[in-house]
Amino acid sequence: MSGRFAVVAITKHGVEIARRLGDQLPGTDVYYMEKFARGDEQNRRITLFTGSVRLILPDLFARYSGIILIISLGAVVRMIAPLLKDKKTDPAVTVIDDWAEHVISVLSGHLGGANELTRQVARLLGARPVITTASDVQQTIPVDLFGHAFGWEIESFEKATPVSAAVVNEEKILIIQESGETNWWTYDKPIPDHIRVVRSMEEAWKHDFDAALVVTHRILTPEEEKHFLGNGVLYRPKVLVLGLGCNRGTPMKEIEQVVKDTLDELKLSIKSVRNVATIDLKKDEAGLIDLCQKYGWRLDVFTPAELNTVPLSNPSETVYKYTGAYGVSEPAALLSAGARDWLLTKKKSGNVTISIAMVPHGEEKR
Structure with missing residues (x-):
């Protein structure tokens, strides 16, 4: 198989959902248990397996950027726990219930794309997407995805977690943008008051902040790095x-x-x-x-x-x-x-x- 996503089912109803997604979601490879075989799997490039799904998960983790499991959430958590390595490399994992009523983003919601995959699958199935990432729920800046759509590269990721916490907790956020695309705010509401945007370092020095997002093509001076990246993340726009x-x-x-x-x-x-x-x-x-x-x-x-x-x-x-x-x-x-x-x-x-x-x-x- 060579698709981008793998969808896996282990129940009769799950097989129906998996086959449907295999037809509707481009780049999706379908896997389900051999006992549910219908005889057309080879023509449809569907892979059958025997035994526990736990046995094939390591291979799926290594080969796919997104894994859709039609299995209970608790079972999925127990099965994937030993496979987790890093939020920057783990694949997106999404779970669907056996009646396709809910699609749940489980792992790598932002960097791995599980939140977007969840929305996409939910639209196809007419299901309800369940996303618990705070920045998505609050419709604010996702620090680990800021500028991702434009190809911006994060140079300093160490403070991403505390900076993300500052954003969702509505602390004072300073965005210093010296270059790069400026249409990064995509929500149908104004930028909230706790987020201040400035266009130069000269102006940035005038403001207090709890966390900073720095977008620049320049190499920062030691003073700038110490002051703004103490609790900040640095982004490199392609300019x-x-x-x-x-x-x-x-x-x-x-x-x-x-x-x-x-x-x-x-x-x-x-x-x-x-x-x-x-x-x-x-x-x-x-x-x-x-x-x-x-x-x-x-x-x-x-x-x-x-x-x-x-x-x-x-x-x-x-x-x-x-x-x-x-x-x-x-x-x-x-x-x-x-x-x-x-x-x-x-x-x-x-x-x-x-x-x-x-x-x-x-x-x-x-």
């Missing part, structure tokens, strides 16, 4: 675009070193890099391709005509002679980011030229 040019055959290691050194010099986090941009002549450049594959960055390429639409203060006749563009890294970064200006106009190091632009959010684009 940096690296415009790169290089001589043909430049090895990935050299390009990577220039990128790392440049980001360090500018106090920028490599975790906030969204993508690389260059001229279409370099779309098959092995060093660039390998770099993007290593870090999971996409590679945007532009034609010389597109690059030449960006005004440059120092257009290069030499670059134009060989590429048909008056610049590569500078215009590529700006076009890909949709920005008005650069964080770094251009820097040449060895065989590599780099420019950096930031994707604008909450402001007029270029």
Whole structure:
């Protein structure tokens, strides 16, 4: 089986529910006991098993991102307890009662996606979703999922639990957002008064708080880290675009070193890099391709005509002679980011030229 979800049944009624979900929920593999076989399981790619479901759970935990069990909640808790490792890696676990009246989120509600899976399954079955995560019930910020839909990466997870407690207990929360998508509040109500949002560290220093959510592409200073992350969580939005040019055959290691050194010099986090941009002549450049594959960055390429639409203060006749563009890294970064200006106009190091632009959010684009 190769689906994303596994649904498991051990009763006659449960088999009906499992087969139904196998048809209606994309990416779902169905498992049930052999004694309920109907003869069409092979054609429907349904897996039959004998003995206790406890025997197949370790394999399901390792292979699926979500497990739907049509088994009593108490039995499920006892069976999965020895398999639990970490909330960041455990799969989502959802339980359905034998009459499909309730769908219960049991494990990995946020990071694992069990809460969303619970809602999705409940909609398909016409059942009632049961979700007990406080931030979901209160319709407030889920600290461990903040910015997840935008691809933000949590850099400091250590304080996630106390910060989450502060949010749901309506303590003073300070959100410091220097970059990234600003439309993260999706509830049909105003942001509550105990949550304050500021757009700069300069403003943040003026406010008292019990817990902080820091969203930035910058490397924090030691003072900022001590003050705001003492009870805070740091998020890295994907907002940096690296415009790169290089001589043909430049090895990935050299390009990577220039990128790392440049980001360090500018106090920028490599975790906030969204993508690389260059001229279409370099779309098959092995060093660039390998770099993007290593870090999971996409590679945007532009034609010389597109690059030449960006005004440059120092257009290069030499670059134009060989590429048909008056610049590569500078215009590529700006076009890909949709920005008005650069964080770094251009820097040449060895065989590599780099420019950096930031994707604008909450402001007029270029």
